[in-house]
Each structure stands twice: as structure tokens, then as C-alpha cells.
Amino acid sequence: MSTVRTIRASTEPFAWRPGDPDEQLDIVRSYRLNRVREQLRLQGCPAILLYDPVNIRYATDSSNMQIWTGRNPTRYILVFADGPVVAFEFHNCEHVWRGIDCVSEIRGATCWNYFNAGPESARRAAQWADEIVDLLRREGTELCVAADRLDPEGVYALQKLGVRIVDGQALIEQARCVKSPEEIAVMQRAIDVCERGIARMHDALVPGITEQELWAHLHFENIRYGGEWIETRLLSSGERTNPWMQECSSKVLEAGELLAFDTDLVGPYGYCADISRTWTxxxxxxxxxxxxxxxxxxxxxxxxxxxxxAGMSFREFSQRSWKIPARYARNRYSCVAHGIGLVDEYPSIAHYSDWEGGGYDGLFQVGMALCIESYIGDEDGREGVKLEQQVLLTESGCVPLSTFPFERSWL
Structure with missing residues (x-):
């Protein structure tokens, strides 16, 4: 007999919370672009070159084949601290920028990765670098650009023209780490969709189906309501829950064994919902x-x-965090907490036992969205439990953003 409340995944159209995110997108777009420009000014850098599709989405709210362009560097943008945003779009895809007003100019991308350029890669990279330098000179800036990621040919080509390249990923992670109220409202829609998918999985969790079949229910609800992709396949059952980080398989679920998952879901508007629960x-x-x-x-x-x-250092939080008993220490999760936005973001807070090799300091700030993590599995045990809660950090502490219930009757 079930010991938990019944949760039904409704087939009715979604009754969204008050405040339609569509009405707030212009505010969100303006806020995020301004955050990027503020960081450029703080770092004394005139412009940033963005290839990572998540970073492009953050700065402009434009997306195009996010997974594919994450592997194939075929679209990019150049954002000036005190100047225009220039977009370089993949072949015949200029139409994806319709309705996005922050971009001053749209050009065709010069693709110099080997897939597109083959043995012409170096020549096309030089052509690409000439165009970047021409834009820097047109705006009257020094020959300096931040970049989130560049393959070697691009680095060589810019440096040959005297361009100084600085770390753009650090800059944009700092920009992304503090959310506006409107941004949180948009994130909440992704969480709502994710929790609808979790409810669907909850209802479908019966012996005899496979892990993959259960995981498909989360994808269904995400895509159904305008979500985009899921970054991992972290769902496992029985002995596969210990150690953690085993992705779903064709294993058939057996009555009474533990079932644990971590959503890592990129939902509507490109925002991430990162929630973990464990059931029988x-x-x-x-x-x-x-x-x-x-x-x-x-x-x-x-x-x-x-x-x-807010105001607590990462180091202090790590040092004062819950002390993991020795029997669970080896199988501990990779971090105590991490930031969340369009995807997992800065910061990632190491366990204090890992601090010397993997920790870094900083300060928690009001407006950070965070995921607090837990995994408990005995080193010699059969099963483990994964839990994770997505929260907003306010002046008075953490406020839950994910509200799917825990198994309180188990406590």
C-alpha cells in the first residue's frame, strides 16, 4: 500500500501562475545585456565575443539549434561595452533574430571549424579575425576582446593581428550569477513545467517499466510546454543508485527498490530546473x-x-556545512551547492574536505538562484538517495523555488 500522497499529472492545459513571462521578456533581456556590459566596464574590456549558445542566449535571448551549435561553432555575437551588439548567424538563419531589438547588425558567420572549412580552416580563421578587428577599429576601441571559448586557430589569428584576448567565460559567469525579479519569474515557469514532468513520472512509477521509459515522461512534459532539452539522463534504480551519476538504462524497475533522479532540465525560455527526488x-x-x-x-x-x-563567504559555508558521516564520505556529491540560471552556473561550492584541491572563495549575494545538493549512499551499501532543492537567496535566507514535496512520511 502506498505511504505517500497521490500526485496526478493533469492532462488539462497548464494554469500558469499570475504574471505572464511573455510580458516580462523585454525587461529580462535589457537586464541581462546590461549585466554583461557592466562586467565589461568593470574589467576594462571593450567587447566580448560569445560562441557558447547559452551565453548568446543570456546576452540577447536569441537561440538557434542550441545543442548542435554547442558542438559546432557556427554562430557568434560581439557585444561592445559602450556600443552595438553585432550578430553573426549561421547560413540563412537571420530570421531567428526577428523580434529581438538589442542587435544593431546581423551578418553571416564565418565558419572556420574543421567540419565547415576542412583544410581551409586557417585561411578562414584569418578572414574571421580581420572582420573582428575591423569592428573593434570601427568602434574606436583598443584591440582587446574577451572570449568565452575559441579553438586554437581563432586564437592564433587574432593574436597575429595584435589582439589581446581575455577570459570571457569568467566575465559572463559573474554577469549571470545575480537574477532580477523578472528573471526569477521567467525561471519559475521552467520549474513549473519541470514539476509537471516530475508529477507525471511519479504517477507512472510502477514495476515492470524501464528506467528509460520513466525518464521519457519528463521529456514529454518539457517539450509539450515549450522546453528545450535535458542536459543529462540521471535517473537510476536499485543498485544503480549507488554510487550516484549513473544515467538511465533499459533496466526494468522492481517493486520496492529506490528510484532517484536529477532533472537538469532546460525548460521554457531557456531556463534550467534542477531538482532531485527519490521514491520507492x-x-x-x-x-x-x-x-x-x-x-x-x-x-x-x-x-x-x-x-x-547573503554576505557569507563560500569558504565559510563549506566549512560550516553539514558534516558527512565517514560511511557516506567517499560517495559524497561533487559539490555542496551551485548556482543556477539558464544552466548550472557560478558558483560551485566544494565540500570542505575537497577545498584545497577544488574550492574557491567568493560571496553569496542577494538575487542568486542556487541548488542545494545532497547524495547519501553508504560506501558498501546497495542503494543511495539523491535530493536537490532549487532556491532563491534573499536578505532573510533561501526561499524555495522548487516546491515538489519530499517524502515526509519517511522521516
Whole structure:
């Protein structure tokens, strides 16, 4: 007999929360572009060259074949701190910029990656670099540009023309880390869609289906309501829940075993919903061991959630975070918490035991959206529990953005 409340994934059209995100997009676009330009000015850099499709989306709200262009550098933008935004678009795709007013000029992209250019890669990279330098000179700036990512041929071509290249990914991560109220409202729509998918998975969780079949329900709801992609396939059951980080497979679900997942879902408007929950297959009463694992993960998650405060350093948070018992330490999650926006973002807070090799300091700020993480699995155990909560950091602490219920009857 089920020990949890019944959650039904409605087939009715979505009843969205008050405040249609469509009406706030112009405010969000302006805010995000201004954040990029503020960082350029702070760093004394005249312009930033963006290839990463998520960074292009952040600065302009333009998207085009996000997964494909993430592998194939075939569209890019140049954003000036005190000048225009110039877009360089893939072949015959200028129409994707309709309705986006921040762009002053749209040009065809010069593609010099090997797939597009073959043995002509170096020559086309030189042609590409000439165009970038001409724009810098047209705007009367020094020959300096930030770049989020460039293959070697592009670096060589710009440097040959005397261009100084600085780290653009650090700059834009700093820009992205603080959200406006309107941005949070848009993010909330992605979370709402994600939680609708979680509810659908909850209802479909019966013995005899495969992990992949269950995972497909999350994709269905995301695509159905205008979502975009899911970055991982982190859903596992039974012995595959320990250690964590095993993606879904053709394994058939068995009654009573644990089922855990991490959504990593890029939903409507390109915003990420990163939520983890753990259930029993068939929603049957958990065993004493399953209950112990779940209660421990729940304690870790909520202790750390209550600890975060604006103005606290990352190091202090890590040092004061919930102490993982030795039996679970080896299988700990990769971080205590991380930022969230269009995707996982700065910061990533290391466990204090990992601080010397993997930690870095900084300050939590009001307006950061964060994901607080927990994974509990005994080093020699059979199963593990994954929980994660998406929150907004305010003056008074963390406010949940993800509201899908925990299994409180297990505690």
C-alpha cells in the first residue's frame, strides 16, 4: 500500500501562475545585456565575443539549434561595452533574430571549424579575425576582446593581428550569477513545467517499466510546454543508485527498490530546473535502511539550505556545512551547492574536505538562484538517495523555488 500522497499529472492545459513571462521578456533581456556590459566596464574590456549558445542566449535571448551549435561553432555575437551588439548567424538563419531589438547588425558567420572549412580552416580563421578587428577599429576601441571559448586557430589569428584576448567565460559567469525579479519569474515557469514532468513520472512509477521509459515522461512534459532539452539522463534504480551519476538504462524497475533522479532540465525560455527526488518503485513503504538513507539526505539538504546567507563567504559555508558521516564520505556529491540560471552556473561550492584541491572563495549575494545538493549512499551499501532543492537567496535566507514535496512520511 502506498505511504505517500497521490500526485496526478493533469492532462488539462497548464494554469500558469499570475504574471505572464511573455510580458516580462523585454525587461529580462535589457537586464541581462546590461549585466554583461557592466562586467565589461568593470574589467576594462571593450567587447566580448560569445560562441557558447547559452551565453548568446543570456546576452540577447536569441537561440538557434542550441545543442548542435554547442558542438559546432557556427554562430557568434560581439557585444561592445559602450556600443552595438553585432550578430553573426549561421547560413540563412537571420530570421531567428526577428523580434529581438538589442542587435544593431546581423551578418553571416564565418565558419572556420574543421567540419565547415576542412583544410581551409586557417585561411578562414584569418578572414574571421580581420572582420573582428575591423569592428573593434570601427568602434574606436583598443584591440582587446574577451572570449568565452575559441579553438586554437581563432586564437592564433587574432593574436597575429595584435589582439589581446581575455577570459570571457569568467566575465559572463559573474554577469549571470545575480537574477532580477523578472528573471526569477521567467525561471519559475521552467520549474513549473519541470514539476509537471516530475508529477507525471511519479504517477507512472510502477514495476515492470524501464528506467528509460520513466525518464521519457519528463521529456514529454518539457517539450509539450515549450522546453528545450535535458542536459543529462540521471535517473537510476536499485543498485544503480549507488554510487550516484549513473544515467538511465533499459533496466526494468522492481517493486520496492529506490528510484532517484536529477532533472537538469532546460525548460521554457531557456531556463534550467534542477531538482532531485527519490521514491520507492510502486510507492510502497520504504525499508528501514531506505528510510535511514532518506532521512540522512533530507537532514543534510535542509541543514545546508538553512545555513546560506547573503554576505557569507563560500569558504565559510563549506566549512560550516553539514558534516558527512565517514560511511557516506567517499560517495559524497561533487559539490555542496551551485548556482543556477539558464544552466548550472557560478558558483560551485566544494565540500570542505575537497577545498584545497577544488574550492574557491567568493560571496553569496542577494538575487542568486542556487541548488542545494545532497547524495547519501553508504560506501558498501546497495542503494543511495539523491535530493536537490532549487532556491532563491534573499536578505532573510533561501526561499524555495522548487516546491515538489519530499517524502515526509519517511522521516
Amino acid at each position: 518503485v510502486g510507492h510502497v513503504k520504504p525499508s528501514d535502511e531506505q528510510r535511514r538513507l532518506y532521512a540522512t539526505a533530507h537532514e543534510q539538504l535542509h541543514f545546508n539550505l538553512d545555513l546560506v546567507r
